[in-house]
Amino acid sequence: MGSSTSKLKYPHLVASKFPITNDGETITLSDGRIMGFKEYKFFHTLTDNTISLRNQEFVILSIPGIPGSRFFTHPSLLSKENDENINTSENNENKALIRLIVLERPGFGLSTSAKRNFIDFSNDIKELCQQKNIKKFSLMAYSAGGPFGLAAAYSLGKQNDSLNGPIISKLAIITKNSPSLLSIIARLEAKSALSDPVKAASEILLLGPPDDKEVYEKFPEIEELFIKSSLEMYTRGQVETACWEYSLWGKDWGFNLNEIGKGKDGNIGVRCKVWHGEEDYGCTIDMGKYIADQIKGCETCFDK
Template sequence: MRTLRDDNILKLPDGRQLGYGEYGDPNGKPFILFHGNPNSRLLWGVIPGSPFLPGTRLIAPDRPGFGLTDFKEGVTTLENWHNDVIALADSLGIKKFAVFGPSGGGPFALACAWKIPERLTSVGVFASVGPFLPETVVNASPTVRTLWKYAPRLPGLFRVQMRFFAWLARYFPNLYVRMILTEFSETDRKDYARLKVADFLRPDRSEGFRQRGICTWYDAMIPATWPIPLKEIKIKVFLWQGKEDISVPFAMGRYIAEQIPDFEATFINGFGHFWIFEHKHMGEMLEVLVPPSSSPRSK
């Protein structure tokens, strides 16, 4: 994957800054990627094997509170995220674009599908976080279920906890990895080791925690305070998810698929959250979302 530049800064109309990276072909078909948690714009440059399509221009903003992007409480919300995305696209001269969000980035892609379908060529999510409901967390890991349930009720406590995890990830990364792997299925733990995820994600995760975890606290509150009316989304959405996923439970993906009127879901047997890092799967998803013959170029 060719990195064009991974430390760009855009000043937003309200004075906040948004950091973003660019990868791939500068004249390619535009694709805006929303990273998961606790990742950053650097994620897309460290995935092994360059699993992206040629002729694609990848624009990767830091979500609010991650990396170089400012978080402002009360302003930085899912409901307002599309305004930042429009500002970024307009600054680059891009009229229409595809969006994709894995895991914690999924709600941000769905927010764009809800708010700005007229600007989008396609929408995709992988193992997207969704609303916290009895039926969506039935097979979630106990740690994740507890986090999502109580983060909105005890925000001060969870802010402190997330700052601790941010400190741990930056200074004791091996211990941090051992702790977070308790949130994943046995399938995912094996894949994490086999794919050497800890090694290639280390610089990305460190950048994701640059702002001491404020971002992870906000992400933890999203499921229980879910604001997106999924049934009102007016553009087709593609979803992929491994059936062995318990960190973002498979039932959550199935619920999202049942709610959105125009939806195409692919559920993968025998895999979990880290299927996305298997060789070529990223390219396969992008090929569905940005087919070679149909999507407009960026300018």
């Protein structure tokens, strides 16, 4: 499958080569469901301001958007992981070990399909941490993964004020499109991606800000990242999961934004940061500011 355009540009990104079954990890949750994820390890070189963190290990959990999969991580990190000889037993002066774990929500990738809400997924994250003996972590949630990250900050942050995160890299929580319309778009996108993934990605770019197209042209590996996750998701027939998640946006989320970030005795608990592109078509700048204003002590970065 895949047109000549796809084969010419990215020969490895065609529907016939997906889904990928031999790359990633899973755990079995208490209710018998499978949760998929992929862990990436690399060393981060410290600066003078962070030298006190040398030889330490930091865990970052990442929640992708839609389409998203365990493969959704920046290509520069992949090359860094491959270029460096990761030996955690060695004393790497002036470096800190980063463990980036990219999660797959229910019904995406290797994870069992289940109609779970935002708070429910927080419980899945908690189980993952228990099974992998993770005591402390930061959380990064991207785009449609934003509400799940906020829910985790609300539910898990209350239990342990020393918990770091989440750091929300980009929020696309509220949309001017209705959930039913988004479901129609998702099904059309799935059909297009399976036929010609490169063309489908180009058509999506036309709906976004001009800067997105410039990024794809300058860094084609970013385009590959999105296409790979699209194919992993749609070749598994998981478009209905996307439709289910879209429907959650218009329902009660199960928590209030102003309850996030509150620690004991009035102190700040979970520290949150919102990064938001001012040209984001999916979530307006006013909505990004509203979310940040509701969370106690929330830092912001509005990128032009």
